[in-house]
Amino acid sequence: MVSNTDEILxxxxxxxxxxxxTDLVAEINRLKKEKNAVILAHFYQEGVIQDIADYVGDxxxxxxxxxxxxxxxxxxxxxxxxxxxxxxxxxxxxxxxxDLNAGCSLADSCPTADFAEFVKSHPDHLVISYxxxxxxxxxxxxxICTSSNALQIVNSLPKDQKLIFGPDRNLGNYIKSQTGxxxxxxxxxxxxxxxxxxxxxxxDLKKEYxxxxxxxxxxxxxxxxxxxDVIGSTSALLDFTKEHPELDNFIIATESGIIxxxxxxxxxxxxxxxxxxxxxxxxxxxxxxxxxxxxxxYNSLKYELPVIEMEEELRVKAEKSIxxxxxxxxxxxxx
Ligand code: 13P
Ligand code: SF4
Numbered sequence: 001m002v003s004n005t006d007e008i009l010x011x012x013x014x015x016x017x018x019x020x021x022t023d024l025v026a027e028i029n030r031l032k033k034e035k036n037a038v039i040l041a042h043f044y045q046e047g048v049i050q051d052i053a054d055y056v057g058d059x060x061x062x063x064x065x066x067x068x069x070x071x072x073x074x075x076x077x078x079x080x081x082x083x084x085x086x087x088x089x090x091x092x093x094x095x096x097x098x099d100l101n102a103g104c105s106l107a108d109s110c111p112t113a114d115f116a117e118f119v120k121s122h123p124d125h126l127v128i129s130y131x132x133x134x135x136x137x138x139x140x141x142x143x144i145c146t147s148s149n150a151l152q153i154v155n156s157l158p159k160d161q162k163l164i165f166g167p168d169r170n171l172g173n174y175i176k177s178q179t180g181x182x183x184x185x186x187x188x189x190x191x192x193x194x195x196x197x198x199x200x201x202x203x204d205l206k207k208e209y210x211x212x213x214x215x216x217x218x219x220x221x222x223x224x225x226x227x228x229d230v231i232g233s234t235s236a237l238l239d240f241t242k243e244h245p246e247l248d249n250f251i252i253a254t255e256s257g258i259i260x261x262x263x264x265x266x267x268x269x270x271x272x273x274x275x276x277x278x279x280x281x282x283x284x285x286x287x288x289x290x291x292x293x294x295x296x297x298y299n300s301l302k303y304e305l306p307v308i309e310m311e312e313e314l315r316v317k318a319e320k321s322i323x324x325x326x327x328x329x330x331x332x333x334x335x
Contacts, residue, residue: 004100008306012101014299024294028052031301037073039297040065040086043234044289045077047260049297053077056261058235059085059131060146060329063322066090075301076308077292079104084135087308088318095308098296102288104132106219109189110167112136118164118187125162125185128153129321130171132191135310137166139317144325147171147218147233149334154179156328170194174218174225194219196283197253201275202227209249212272215240217254224253224274234258235335241266255286 008014018024029052032039040062041053050056055065059082066074066086073094076083081104083097110133119127119140129141130150138144145153154163154175163181165172167189176184197220206212206227215237216228225231230240234254241250241262252259253274262271276283300306 003309004306008100012306013099013296014303014305016299016303018295018298022298024298025052028294028298028301031298035073035301035304036071037075037301038065038069038071039075039077040069040082042078042082042257042289043238043261044255044257044286045292046257046290048294049077049292050257050260052294052297058146058148058233060148060233060334061235062086063089063131063146064326066095067326069093073301073304075297077297078102079107079286079288080308081107081132081134083308084310085131085138085322087310088135088138088315088322091312091315094304096300096304097306097308098293098300099291100306102291104191104288105193106130106132106168106189106191107134107137110134110137110187112140115166115187116140118166122162122164122185125164126157127164127166129166130168131322131325133167135314135318138321139314141166141321142324143328144321146325148235149325149329149332150175150218151178152332152334153325153328154181154184156332168219170221170225171218173222174231191219193255193284193286194253195221196276196278196281197221197224197274198277198279199223199227201277201279202251202253205251205272205275209251209270209272211247212249212251212270213240213244213247214251214253214274220253228253238262238265241269241271254284255289256284257286257289 038054067089079102087095163184166187172186213229256273
């Protein structure tokens with residue numbers, strides 16, 4: 001089995017020079033065919049990467065695609081926990097990610113030792129964790145959820161079942177407000193991108209576009225959720241734009257990569273990225289997601305590196321909580 005090289009372990013990705021004039025899109029498509037590989041891309045990737053992917057989706061859709069693919073190699077154009085989820089669900093496949101530095105501030109806000117201690121001190125609580133977590137956190141979890149199914153999964157559990165929800169405080173508090181489960185214990189983690197949106201700037205935009213609908217991801221803070229017309233996962237927000245031909249203007253309070261699919265589905269509509277608090281930082285772009293480039297995808301596919309590696313014992317423990325999510329989602333008919 002090929003393992004990650006010293007260069008990858010040091011830098012996180014391969015930086016082999018690429019011959020000038022290489023048609024990266026054509027070469028990537030050729031390599032995919034030659035190696036029976038698929039590219040799974042999250043909605044937060046650059047448009048050009050979404051367009052070369054075999055499957056584009058949100059976390060839940062991509063987990064399902066990873067579990068069912070017949071390909072030999074899965075190249076994950078997304079962040080590390082997503083590639084790890086693919087490896088957990090498809091252990092016999094080679095799973096590669098073009099840059100191991102593509103992490104996630106939300107996953108980082110839940111260190112394993114602290115979460116393990118928290119779980120241990122509440123032995124009568126069922127643990128629900130958002131998919132934006134490391135394999136180690138998944139192994140400490142009973143049921144994984146994503147923003148597409150978190151509400152329904154919590155609602156499907158007996159009202160008297162005590163719950164821990166981690167790691168996203170905003171999604172957790174949103175679920176509390178929707179389910180009335182005031183005693184649910186919520187881990188104090190967050191995503192730096194979704195906590196950056198400016199209420200003031202969105203309200204200013206609403207003055208400029210009074211008919212605009214505000215579409216908000218549940219990882220956003222409460223004041224932003226309170227002015228939302230729709231709160232949902234990236235795929236739910238995308239679906240809303242497709243289902244409302246009568247609307248012209250949308251303010252998008254989530255990572256701006258999703259606008260690529262919104263525009264493709266509705267070329268004549270106006271999608272305005274919700275501005276961040278610091279208007280100069282461009283921080284409604286996830287810097288981790290944007291580490292993935294066409295050049296890195298090309299090298300990654302060509303050399304089949306960096307690979308996601310995982311101890312089998314950890315994989316098996318983590319798999320149980322993801323399988324629980326997929327089973328409940330299928331039973332509830334969640335897309
Ligand atoms: P989705 O579940 O909507 O794909 O969100 C994933 C994510 O990373 C949000 O920041
Ligand atoms: Fe993680 Fe936030 Fe980036 Fe999503 S947008 S991958 S939660 S850092």
